[in-house]
Amino acid sequence: MNSTLRRVLVILGVVALLYFFLVSIGMVGASFKLVGKSLAQEIFGFASQPLTGLFIGIFATSLVQSSSTTTSIVVGLVAGGMSVETAIPIIMGANIGTSVTNTLVSVGHIGRTNEFKRAFAASTVHDFFNLIAVLLLFPLQYFTNFLGKISQFIAGIFTSGADIHFTSPVKVVVKPMVGMLVKLLSSPFDSKGVQAIAVLVVAGIILFLALKYMTVLLRGVVMQNASGFFERTVFRTPHLAFAMGVFLTAAVQSSSITTSVVVPLAGAGILTLGQIYPYTLGANIGTTITAILAALAAPENAFAALSVALAHLNFNVCGIIVITAIPPIRTVPMKLAEFMANQAVVRKWVPFAYIVVVFFLVPLILIYVTR
Amino acid sequence: MWRELINIWKSHNLLEQAWNESFEMLEIDRRMYLEAVRVLREADDAALNEDIRQLDKKVNKYERDVRRKVMTHCAVEGAHDLTSGMILISLVIDIERVGDYCKNILDLAQMHPKTLKVSHYDKALTLIENEVKERFNRTIEALKNQDVEAARSLMRTYKQEVGRECDKIVEDLVSGTCVDLSSADATTLALYARYLKRISAHLNNMATSVVNPFHRLGFKEKESKN
Numbered sequence: 001m002n003s004t005l006r007r008v009l010v011i012l013g014v015v016a017l018l019y020f021f022l023v024s025i026g027m028v029g030a031s032f033k034l035v036g037k038s039l040a041q042e043i044f045g046f047a048s049q050p051l052t053g054l055f056i057g058i059f060a061t062s063l064v065q066s067s068s069t070t071t072s073i074v075v076g077l078v079a080g081g082m083s084v085e086t087a088i089p090i091i092m093g094a095n096i097g098t099s100v101t102n103t104l105v106s107v108g109h110i111g112r113t114n115e116f117k118r119a120f121a122a123s124t125v126h127d128f129f130n131l132i133a134v135l136l137l138f139p140l141q142y143f144t145n146f147l148g149k150i151s152q153f154i155a156g157i158f159t160s161g162a163d164i165h166f167t168s169p170v171k172v173v174v175k176p177m178v179g180m181l182v183k184l185l186s187s188p189f190d191s192k193g194v195q196a197i198a199v200l201v202v203a204g205i206i207l208f209l210a211l212k213y214m215t216v217l218l219r220g221v222v223m224q225n226a227s228g229f230f231e232r233t234v235f236r237t238p239h240l241a242f243a244m245g246v247f248l249t250a251a252v253q254s255s256s257i258t259t260s261v262v263v264p265l266a267g268a269g270i271l272t273l274g275q276i277y278p279y280t281l282g283a284n285i286g287t288t289i290t291a292i293l294a295a296l297a298a299p300e301n302a303f304a305a306l307s308v309a310l311a312h313l314n315f316n317v318c319g320i321i322v323i324t325a326i327p328p329i330r331t332v333p334m335k336l337a338e339f340m341a342n343q344a345v346v347r348k349w350v351p352f353a354y355i356v357v358v359f360f361l362v363p364l365i366l367i368y369v370t371r
Numbered sequence: 372m373w374r375e376l377i378n379i380w381k382s383h384n385l386l387e388q389a390w391n392e393s394f395e396m397l398e399i400d401r402r403m404y405l406e407a408v409r410v411l412r413e414a415d416d417a418a419l420n421e422d423i424r425q426l427d428k429k430v431n432k433y434e435r436d437v438r439r440k441v442m443t444h445c446a447v448e449g450a451h452d453l454t455s456g457m458i459l460i461s462l463v464i465d466i467e468r469v470g471d472y473c474k475n476i477l478d479l480a481q482m483h484p485k486t487l488k489v490s491h492y493d494k495a496l497t498l499i500e501n502e503v504k505e506r507f508n509r510t511i512e513a514l515k516n517q518d519v520e521a522a523r524s525l526m527r528t529y530k531q532e533v534g535r536e537c538d539k540i541v542e543d544l545v546s547g548t549c550v551d552l553s554s555a556d557a558t559t560l561a562l563y564a565r566y567l568k569r570i571s572a573h574l575n576n577m578a579t580s581v582v583n584p585f586h587r588l589g590f591k592e593k594e595s596k597n
Contacts, residue, residue, distance in 0.1 A: 223447055223448050223449070226447055226448070227384050227385040227386070227440075227443055227444040227447040227448050228384060228385055228388075229447075230385075230443045230446075230447050231385065231440070231443065261446060261447050264442075264446040265442070265443055265446050265447075268439075268442050268446075270439050270442060270443055
């Protein structure tokens with residue numbers, strides 16, 4: 001197959017998968033419309049405790065290893081009736097959960113001590129940054145809902161005000177397919193609750209698969225020409241490394257991929273921890289584009305859906321400002337990552353315990369305790 | 372900054388850049404070889420037209436650069452270019468060794484500043500030197516064009532045209548058959564013949580990368596059973 005034809009097929013594939021991704025978001029919202037707003041809010045009651053929401057975000061994202069999946073589902077849930085305030089802690093948790101992938105990648109280097117030390121530090125610097133950002137911003141969000149307020153203000157600019165019905169061209173294209181699929185999946189069942197569950201399950205499967213294969217295709221296209229971007233010279237300034245993180249992650253729509261790619265390079269000593277740190281911050285920003293895309297397809301409550309998508313972006317922007325603006329805090333993620341890497345090379349059980357405890361055990365216990 | 376990012380996007384990928392650098396390394400090796408041979412065989416002093424030691428440092432720097440680029444390329448773009456990357460890593464080791472042997476010839480020239488007189492070996496030695504020089508050009512072309520037949524021809528004739536001739540000189544010197552050379556000339560000639568053989572052997576290894584699969588680099592081509 002010649003390269004032009006291949007490129008055209010890939011572009012068509014990405015467009016088709018993007019369409020189904022947006023359809024799935026519409027279906028999530030539509031499924032809650034089926035059961036009515038009051039029941040939907042009752043269902044979302046389990047996450048109304050911000051701490052529970054935060055740990056659900058960590059646990060769910062660690063399981064699917066994609067913050068884009070979690071945040072897109074949350075956008076769909078907000079379109080279906082979940083409040084923005086309830087959704088934001090889940091989004092914050094998703095930011096932490098997504099960093100499990102590159103940490104798992106670094107464990108692949110465990111057989112070679114020095115290589116593993118560098119790789120593990122390069123992967124956990126992302127974890128520590130996200131954990132510190134949550135530690136600093138979650139209490140502020142809890143008491144002031146500042147992220148909700150800022151995001152609603154910005155969303156208001158785009159949607160011309162909170163109460164005005166927002167009709168995006170994307171929604172116009174997506175709506176007929178959502179309607180058809182919801183009708184098709186609801187018809188075999190009499191109960192509205194069962195209909196909603198059927199639509200939600202199929203929407204989840206479509207969303208997961210569409211995002212997964214869209215990322216695979218985009219990775220093929222973007223990364224095929226991207227190796228030049230990972231030359232040491234490109235990472236020579238923090239600003240360039242940061243821009244690279246934003247650009248590549250937005251193009252691939254997966255921070256898990258772009259942050260995992262640099263782990264072997266850190267292991268091999270090609271990139272340093274100081275070069276990778278700003279790049280991962282850029283990846284945090286780049287990954288927020290998926291939820292913003294998802295918000296464009298929200299069938300109802302488009303303003304709220306866009307607000308929560310923007311909250312993801314604002315949370316990461318605020319995290320970067322707060323952590324990098326204060327010199328003593330700026331280097332803390334790197335110091336913690338180096339400390340953890342030193343521990344991990346001495347005690348080989350440390351990385352495994354770290355992954356299980358931080359990403360699965362603690363969130364699961366705290367979901368149970370705070371529910 | 373954006374212009375820089377766009378330029379990187381438009382540039383060749385790192386593996387292509389690394390291959391181009393390996394050709395530049397080989398070209399430097401060729402220059403080093405010609406200069407080292409000139410100083411040893413034609414000059415009456417150890418003065419250099421080109422600073423070979425600086426060139427050798429450049430080859431070493433290229434080797435590190437190629438390794439980094441191949442590693443980065445394979446980590447970012449996945450396994451589909453793994454074979455090409457691994458062949459290149461193996462290739463630059465041979466190229467770097469050739470550089471080392473050229474430097475060794477230069478060391479000989481400096482320890483033996485007068486023109487090397489090799490009595491009745493002169494004709495054979497000149498033939499070997501010219502053959503090695505020719506092999507540099509042919510190897511570079513075979514690699515650049517991935518010309519299997521040209522590479523096969525280099526592999527087929529290596530033993531007969533260089534290896535065996537060099538061994539013959541060394542055997543004569545070590546066995547004491549040759550008595551008309553001073554100990555300084557004899558020692559220099561033995562080492563020189565050995566270095567020429569090694570340079571040619573490394574060029575041969577490079578040629579095998581065009582013909583053989585990765586696991587058979589540096590070995591003879593496996594004959595087909597059919």
